[in-house]
Structures are given as C-alpha cells and as structure tokens.
Amino acid sequence: MFHPGIRYATQHRYKPRVLTPLQLATDIKMRDRGVSFSERQQASGSVFQQSAKFFALPLDYKLSLSRKEYRGYTPLYSENLDPSSHPKEILPDWRPTMESLIWKSLEVGKKLMSLIALSLNLDNDFFEKTALNKPEAILRLLHYPGELGDEDLCGASAHSDYGMITFLVTDGVPGLQICKEKFKQPRVWEDVFHVEGAFIVNIGDLMERWTNGIYRSTLHRVIPTGKERYSVAFFLIPPSDCMIECFESCCSESSPPRFPPIRSGDYLNERFMLTYGSEKELKCSSN
Numbered sequence: 085m086f087h088p089g090i091r092y093a094t095q096h097r098y099k100p101r102v103l104t105p106l107q108l109a110t111d112i113k114m115r116d117r118g119v120s121f122s123e124r125q126q127a128s129g130s131v132f133q134q135s136a137k138f139f140a141l142p143l144d145y146k147l148s149l150s151r152k153e154y155r156g157y158t159p160l161y162s163e164n165l166d167p168s169s170h171p172k173e174i175l176p177d178w179r180p181t182m183e184s185l186i187w188k189s190l191e192v193g194k195k196l197m198s199l200i201a202l203s204l205n206l207d208n209d210f211f212e213k214t215a216l217n218k219p220e221a222i223l224r225l226l227h228y229p230g231e232l233g234d235e236d237l238c239g240a241s242a243h244s245d246y247g248m249i250t251f252l253v254t255d256g257v258p259g260l261q262i263c264k265e266k267f268k269q270p271r272v273w274e275d276v277f278h279v280e281g282a283f284i285v286n287i288g289d290l291m292e293r294w295t296n297g298i299y300r301s302t303l304h305r306v307i308p309t310g311k312e313r314y315s316v317a318f319f320l321i322p323p324s325d326c327m328i329e330c331f332e333s334c335c336s337e338s339s340p341p342r343f344p345p346i347r348s349g350d351y352l353n354e355r356f357m358l359t360y361g362s363e364k365e366l367k368c369s370s371n
C-alpha cells in the first residue's frame with residue numbers, strides 16, 4: 085500500500101528556487117537489507133525511464149496534474165502547480181516504479197538515521213520511534229531541459245533542504261555543486277561528482293536545528309551546463325507534529341540551543357511559503 089505520508093512530485097527546473105544539505109557522497113549498501121547493487125541500479129534506472137517518459141508527455145496533460153500543496157507537476161518558470169491523480173493510464177509502470185524507489189529509500193533512510201542517532205548518543209532506534217514512525221517523504225523528479233541563453237536562468241539556486249535528510253540520484257550530468265562553508269564569503273562552490281550506484285546524501289535544516297549545528301545543512305545549487313539533466317530527490321521529513329528541539333547531547337552552558345523548538349510541520353510551512361509564496365496552496369498536511 086502507498087503510505088499516506090509519502091508523496092511524489094515532478095518538477096521542471098530552470099529558475100532559481102529555494103530548497104537544502106552536509107553533503108556526503110556515500111554509497112549506501114542496500115545489500116544488507118536484501119537489495120543488491122544491481123537491483124538498486126535497476127530501480128533508479130527505471131525511475132529515470134519513467135521520468136523521461138513523463139516529462140515528454142504533452143504539456144496539457146502534465147498541467148492536468150498540477151501541483152496541489154507540494155505534490156504534483158510544476159512546469160517551467162513556475163513553482164505553482166502539481167498533480168491530483170497519477171499518470172496511471174498513460175504510464176502504467178509509473179506507480180510501481182516510484183513506490184519501489186520510495187520504499188527502498190525509506191529503508192536506507194532508517195538505517196542511516198540509526199547511525200546518526202548513535203553518533204548523537206541517542207538509542208539507535210530513536211528516530212525510528214519518533215521522526216520515522218510516520219514519516220513524511222517526498223520523491224521529487226526533476227528535469228532540467230538544458231537550453232542556455234537567458235542569463236537569468238539557473239538550475240536551482242543556492243538552498244538547503246528543509247527536512248532531515250535527502251537522497252539524491254542523478255543521471256550523471258554535472259551541475260550539482262555544494263558550498264561547505266556556508267557562512268563564509270565569498271562562497272566557494274565545489275562540483276559534486278557522480279558516483280554510479282551511489283546516493284548523494286544531504287543533511288537538511290531540521291537536523292541542523294535538532295543537533296544545534298553539529299550536523300550542518302550544506303548549501304547546494306544546480307548550475308546550468310547546457311545539457312539536459314534528470315535527477316531524483318527523496319526528502320525524508322518527520323511527521324508534522326514532531327517537535328524539533330535541540331537534543332541534550334548537542335547543547336551545554338557554553339553552547340546553548342541556537343534555535344527555538346518548532347513543530348516540523350510549522351517549520352516546513354514557513355519554508356514552503358517563502359519558496360512558493362502562498363499559504364493556502366502550501367499548507368503542509370497534518371496527517
């Protein structure tokens with residue numbers, strides 16, 4: 085069954101937009117969980133096939149799946165649209181392909197979060213019992229058409245992701261960059277190299293708040309290279325009623341909490357509003 089908290093979104097990317105990461109180019113071995121390297125490659129390979137088929141569909145059809153809240157199709161030059169139904173008749177393999185990637189990514193996410201919990205002196209199942217017991221997850225398929233020409237066009241402007249962690253899979257076309265020292269000027273941008281079969285892992289802003297900056301969300305962006313590019317981002321987000329408050333192990337008298345406690349859903353709504361500009365459209369579900 086499709087988890088009610090899991091969403092997928094499709095997006096043509098061109099214009100600057102706000103979204104997050106600590107970016108570790110990590111090959112997470114799914115073999116441990118019974119998923120082999122080649123199965124994982126197959127899963128992301130068929131996701132890219134479905135993604136390309138989707139973005140090649142007529143615009144009218146894609147617009148019929150326009151974004152509601154943060155789920156659905158967002159056309160070029162807009163952050164205002166998304167789908168209420170799935171392209172099931174036109175792309176019969178769409179749903180199983182996406183669901184398969186979502187569930188596999190969730191398994192990897194749980195495993196990674198248990199290691200992060202240990203590093204913070206928390207029980208290894210801390211996140212599994214709290215933030216991951218009913219997680220929100222968004223799978224976002226991105227398509228960067230690749231034409232250059234307008235100087236203002238940018239793949240994705242500098243941002244950090246909002247949630248706990250993000251997994252990124254790209255088709256290998258360059259463009260993704262990170263800035264390791266986000267508070268220093270001038271910013272130094274480094275290319276993130278493609279590693280076949282690996283996830284790029286971004287730490288999101290909620291982890292930065294929870295850990296008082298011990299896990300820092302790293303600034304990233306996508307610059308246009310003139311080449312068509314596809315990527316898939318899996319955002320792992322705590323349920324909206326999850327309270328994000330500095331962990332005891334991450335603060336002390338000399339290092340007091342830098343961020344006030346906030347509900348995950350409130351934080352996300354704030355950020356989505358800044359990105360998309362309309363409260364009504366962006367309200368986070370509170371399931």
Ligand SMILES: O=C(O)CCC(=O)C(=O)O
Pocket residue numbers: 103104224226240245252254260304306315316317
């Ligand atoms: O396309 C990419 O590689 C990055 C996308 C991204 O940063 C995002 O969707 O938040």
Ligand SMILES: [Fe+2]
Pocket residue numbers: 103104243244245304
């Ligand atoms: Fe991002």
